[in-house]
Amino acid sequence: MKKTTRGGKHGKMLVLFGIASFLIVSFVVIILGEPVFTQLVFDLEGFIETCKDPEVLNCIGLTIGTSFMATGIAFLVGTPLAYILARKKFFGKRVIESIIDLPIMVPHMIAGIAIFSVFYRYGLIGKPLSPIVKFFDAIPGIVVAMLFVSVPFFINPVREGFQSVDPRLEKVARSLGATEWKAFYKITFPIAYKHILAGIGMSWGRGISEFAAVIILAYYPMVASTLIYERFLIGGLEYSRPVAVLLMLICLGIFISFRSVRK
Amino acid sequence: MIRIKGLYKDWKEFSLKNIDLEIKEGEYFVILGPTGAGKTLALEMIAGFHSPDKGEIWIGGQNLTDAPPEDRNIGFIYQDYSLFPHLDVKENVEFGLKLKKVSKDKIEEKTRDIMELLGISHLSHRQPSTLSGGEQQKVAIARAMVVNPRVLLLDEPLSALDSKTQDRLRDELKQLSEKQGLTMIHVTHDRVEAMALGDRIGVLMDGKLRQVGTPQQIFHRPLNEEIASFVGIDNIYEGESRIENGIARINLGELEIEAITGKEGKVKLCVRPEEITILRKGSRSSARNLFEGRVVRVSERYPLMKLTIDAGKEFQAVITKKSFLELNLKEGSRVYVSFKASSVHVL
Numbered sequence: 001m002k003k004t005t006r007g008g009k010h011g012k013m014l015v016l017f018g019i020a021s022f023l024i025v026s027f028v029v030i031i032l033g034e035p036v037f038t039q040l041v042f043d044l045e046g047f048i049e050t051c052k053d054p055e056v057l058n059c060i061g062l063t064i065g066t067s068f069m070a071t072g073i074a075f076l077v078g079t080p081l082a083y084i085l086a087r088k089k090f091f092g093k094r095v096i097e098s099i100i101d102l103p104i105m106v107p108h109m110i111a112g113i114a115i116f117s118v119f120y121r122y123g124l125i126g127k128p129l130s131p132i133v134k135f136f137d138a139i140p141g142i143v144v145a146m147l148f149v150s151v152p153f154f155i156n157p158v159r160e161g162f163q164s165v166d167p168r169l170e171k172v173a174r175s176l177g178a179t180e181w182k183a184f185y186k187i188t189f190p191i192a193y194k195h196i197l198a199g200i201g202m203s204w205g206r207g208i209s210e211f212a213a214v215i216i217l218a219y220y221p222m223v224a225s226t227l228i229y230e231r232f233l234i235g236g237l238e239y240s241r242p243v244a245v246l247l248m249l250i251c252l253g254i255f256i257s258f259r260s261v262r263k
Numbered sequence: 264m265i266r267i268k269g270l271y272k273d274w275k276e277f278s279l280k281n282i283d284l285e286i287k288e289g290e291y292f293v294i295l296g297p298t299g300a301g302k303t304l305a306l307e308m309i310a311g312f313h314s315p316d317k318g319e320i321w322i323g324g325q326n327l328t329d330a331p332p333e334d335r336n337i338g339f340i341y342q343d344y345s346l347f348p349h350l351d352v353k354e355n356v357e358f359g360l361k362l363k364k365v366s367k368d369k370i371e372e373k374t375r376d377i378m379e380l381l382g383i384s385h386l387s388h389r390q391p392s393t394l395s396g397g398e399q400q401k402v403a404i405a406r407a408m409v410v411n412p413r414v415l416l417l418d419e420p421l422s423a424l425d426s427k428t429q430d431r432l433r434d435e436l437k438q439l440s441e442k443q444g445l446t447m448i449h450v451t452h453d454r455v456e457a458m459a460l461g462d463r464i465g466v467l468m469d470g471k472l473r474q475v476g477t478p479q480q481i482f483h484r485p486l487n488e489e490i491a492s493f494v495g496i497d498n499i500y501e502g503e504s505r506i507e508n509g510i511a512r513i514n515l516g517e518l519e520i521e522a523i524t525g526k527e528g529k530v531k532l533c534v535r536p537e538e539i540t541i542l543r544k545g546s547r548s549s550a551r552n553l554f555e556g557r558v559v560r561v562s563e564r565y566p567l568m569k570l571t572i573d574a575g576k577e578f579q580a581v582i583t584k585k586s587f588l589e590l591n592l593k594e595g596s597r598v599y600v601s602f603k604a605s606s607v608h609v610l
Contacts, residue, residue, distance in 0.1 A: 168345045171312050174332035175339040176359035176410060186358075190349050 032248065039245045043238070050242035056227065060247055063224040064254075066139060067207030070146035074154040074203050079196070082155050083188075086162030100156075103149050112216035115145050119217055141218035146207035154203035161195020162188060201258040208251060264288040264446055265309070265414060270318030272308060277301045278470040279308070282318070286414075289444045291437070293461035295451060295481070297493065301470040302450040306416050309448065311335050323413055338407025342419040344399040346391035352402050353378070353387040359410035377409045397428040404439070414446040421456060433459055454495055458482060466490050483535060484608055491533045491610065497579035498534040499610075510604060517575030520552050522607035531610040538606035539580035541570065543590055545599035552604065554578075558596045561587075568592075574600050 039047050050056050085097060103111060119126040119135040126135050135141035165188050173183040189196070211225035219226060224247045232240035270282040279301045286292045296302050307313055309320060311332035319328045327335050346355050356378060360370045378384045381401045391399060400420060407415055420436070421429045437460055440447045451457055457464050458478045465475040466485075474486045485491040488499055502513040502520065504527050511522045513532060522532060545553050556574025563569075568587040572578045578600050582590075592598065 166343075166345060168341050168343075169347060171307070171310070171332070172339055172341065172345045172406075173347075173358070174312070175310050175335070175337055175412075175416075176406065177333045177336075177362040179331075179333055182362065187347060191347075 035241050036245050036248065039241055043242070046238070047242045047245060050246055056243050056246065059222050059224045059227040059243075060250060062139075062142075062221055063208050063247070064250070066142040066223065067146050067150075067204050069143045070150055070207045071154065071200055071204045073143070073147050074151055075196075075200065078151060078155045078199075079158060082158035082199075083162050083184075085155070085159045087167065101152050104152050108149060108210065108212035109216075111148055112145065112213040115148055115213060116217045119144055135217060137218050137220045139218075139221065142214055142221075142223055145213040145217055146210050149210050149213050150203035150206040153206045154199040156199070157195045157202060158192070158199040161192030161199075164195070165191045197258065197261060201255065205251065205255065208247075264290075264323060265448075266319075266321040267309070268319045268321070270305075270308065270320070271316045272304060272313060273316060274304055274313055277304045279305055279315075280470045282472050284465060284472060284475065286446065286448060289440075289446055291440045291447045291449065291460055291462045293449045293451060293457040293464045294467050295454065295457040295461075295464050295494075296467035297452055300467045302452075302467055303418050305467065306339075306418050306448065306450050309414075310337050310339050310416055336410070336413050338404075338410070338412035338415040340400070340403045340407055340415065340417045340420050342423055344396075344403035344420075344423075346394075346399055346402055346406075348391055350391075351387070352383065352389050352391065352394070355391065355402055356405045356409055358406060363410065373409055377405045381405045381408075395428075396424045397432055400424070400432060408443070408445070412445075414448060415440075417447060417449040419451055420449065422451070422453065429456075436460060454482075454493075466493065468493065485533070485610070487610055488531055488533075491608075496533045496535050498536060498539075499531060500533070500576060501529070501531050504528060504530045504609070511609070513607075513609075515576055518554055520607060521604040522609055523604050524607075524609040526609050533608050533610060534578075534602055534606055536569070536579045536581040538602050539578060540601045541572070541580055541582055541586070541590060541592070542599040542601055545601070551601060552607070553599055553601045555597070555599055558592055558594055558598060561592070561594055572598060572600050 081096075081100075085093065106114075116123070118124045119141060121127065121130055121134075121136055123135075129135075133140050135144060169187050169191070170183045173187045174180070178186060209225070211223075211229065214223055215226055215229075222230070224243065228240045228243050228247070231243060265284075265286040267282050267284040270279055272279045277299070282305065294302050294305060304313065308315060309322075311327070311330060311334075314329060319326060321327065322335060322337075346352075347358065350358065353374060357370055357374050360373060365373070375384070378387070381404060383398065383401045383405060386394065386398060386402065391402070394402065403420075404415075417436075421432060424432065433456060436447075436449075439445070449456075449460060461478055463475060464478055464481045466473045466481060468489065473490055474481060476484070481490070482494050485494055485496065491499055500513075500515050500520070502515040504511050504513045504522070504524065506512075506525070506527055511524045511526070513520045513522055513530060520532065524530070542553075545555060554574035556572040556578070558570055559573045559577070560571035561568060563584075564581070566584055567581050568584055570580045570582065570587075570592070572580060580600065590596075590598075
C-alpha cells in the first residue's frame with residue numbers, strides 16, 4: 001500500500017514538472033516560430049526574394065565568417081586557459097574565473113563602449129596597432145567585439161570537459177612514453193572533444209547573435225543583426241522579418257548538425 | 264636495479280620522509296601500509312609524476328630523479344586501471360608502441376603476443392567500458408608490458424575486484440612476474456595480498472618506511488608494536504625478562520611466558536594468533552607455554568574462528584571451524600592456551 005502512495009506522489013510531481021516544461025518550451029517555440037510561420041505562409045515570395053538579395057547574403061556570410069574567426073581565436077587562446085583552470089589550483093584562480101564570466105553579466109551596450117574605447121584609432125590597443133590593423137568600421141572590429149562576448153561561452157564548457165578527464169589517464173600515457181604534449185592531444189583532447197565542440201558551437205552562436213557590442217565599433221560592414229535592425233527602422237517588420245527568418249533557419253541548420261556530430 | 268636514497272616529499276595531505284630502499288632485478292616488492300600512508304605518492308614518484316623535495320631515484324644504474332615519466336620506461340597500473348575510454352582494447356595496448364615509432368608489423372606482432380600471453384585476444388575490439396574489472400586489469404597490464412618496461416608499478420591493483428576474481432588474479436600476477444622475470448612494485452593495504460605476493464615487503468606508515476623484509480620477517484618478526492598490530496598480531500604484551508638456562512622467562516605479572524631471546528629487562532613481546540593452539544586438556548612439554556583460561560568471546564571469520572581467551576592476560580587465537588566444533592567450544596568454555604617458546608617474538 002505504502003509503495004503505491006509513494007508512486008502516486010512521484011507521479012504528481014512529474015505531471016507538474018511536465019506542465020512547466022511544456023510552458024517554457026512553448027514560450028521559446030512560439031517566439032521563434034511565429035515569424036518563421038508568418039513569413040513562410042503569408043509572404044513566401046518576399047522570403048525567396050530576400051534569399052537572393054546579395055546584400056543580405058553578404059551580411060549573413062560576414063556574420064558567420066567573423067563569428068567563426070572569433071571562435072577560432074577563443075579556441076586557440078581559450079583552450080590552454082580552460083585546461084589550466086581544470087587542472088591546477090593556484091592563487092587568484094577564482095578571480096580569473098570571475099573575470100572570464102564578466103562578459104555574460106556586463107550589458108552589451110556597455111561592452112560595446114568599452115571595446116570602442118580600447119580599439120578605436122586612439123584607443124589603448126587600437127593606437128599602437130593602427131599602422132597594421134584597423135578596427136573601427138572594419139572586420140577586425142567585429143571579430144574583437146564577438147570574441148569579447150563569446151569567450152565565457154567557449155571556456156566554461158571546455159573547462160568542464162577537461163575536468164571530466166581523469167588526470168591519471170594522462171599519467172598512464174606519460175608512463176607509456178608520451179610527452180606532455182602528446183598526452184594532451186592524444187588523450188585529454190579527444191576524450192573532452194564533445195565539450196570542446198559544445199564550446200565552439202556556443203561561442204560561435206553567441207558571436208552571430210551579438211549586436212550591441214558590435215555596432216559601436218563596427219556599424220559597417222554590416223553584420224546580419226545590424227542589417228535587420230536597419231531594415232526594421234526603415235521598413236518595419238515586413239522589411240526586416242525575411243532577413244531575420246533566413247538567419248534563424250541557417251543558424252538552426254548549423255546547430256542541428258553540430259548536435260548530431262557531438263552524438 | 265631500483266635505488267631510492269633519502270627521499271622526501273610533501274604533497275597535499277601526504278608526505279614521505281627519508282625513504283631509503285633498494286629493489287632487486289626481477290623482485291616482486293610489496294609496499295604495505297594503511298590508507299593515507301603515502302603509498303601511492305611513493306609509487307608516483309618512482310614513475311616521475313612528482314619530483315622529490317629531496318633525495319634521489321636510480322633505476323638500472325641511471326639517476327632518473329629529474330627525468331620526466333616518458334623517459335623512465337616504467338609501466339604503471341592504477342586501481343581503476345585507467346584504460347583510455349576513447350580507444351578500444353587493441354588500441355589501448357598498442358598505445359605505447361605507436362609512440363615509440365616501431366614498424367607497423369612489429370606493433371601488430373608485439374600486441375598480438377602480449378594479448379595472447381594475458382588471454383585477452385578475444386577482447387580486441389571491445390570498448391573498455393564494456394569489460395569486467397578482471398578483464399580491464401589484464402588490458403592495463405598488457406598495455407604496460409608491451410613496451411618492455413624496466414619495472415611494473417601497481418597501485419592497489421586488486422582492491423576494486425570481487426574476492427573470487429581477486430584470488431585468481433593474485434595467482435596470475437605472481438606467475439606473470441615469475442615467468443617474465445619482471446620487476447614489480449605493488450602497493451597495497453591488504454596484508455593477505457602482501458603475504459601472498461611479496462618476495463619482500465616494505466611497511467610504510469605515516470610517510471616512513473618502517474621495516475623492509477621477507478613476508479616471514481614482517482609477519483612474524485615485526486620491529487615494533489605498531490607494525491605488529493598493523494600486520495594482524497593482536498597479542499602484544501609488556502613484561503620483565505630474565506634468562507635462565509638459555510631460555511628467557513618473561514614475567515607479565517599475572518603469568519610468565521617462555522621465549523627464545525637474549526634480551527633482558529623490560530621488553531615487549533607478541534604472539535601471532537594462529538600460532539596459538541587451543542586444548543581442552545593441558546599437558547606440559549618443554550619450551551612450551553601453557554595457560555589455563557576461559558573463552559570470553561567467539562567471532563566467526565569464515566572459514567576460521569577467532570577466540571578471545573582470558574588466561575590472566577587476554578589471548579586472541581585463530582582456529583579452524585572444524586577444530587572449533589570438534590573441541591565443542593562456546594563462550595565460557597574452560598580451555599588451555601598453548602604456544603611454543605619459539606613462537607614468541609620479542610620486539
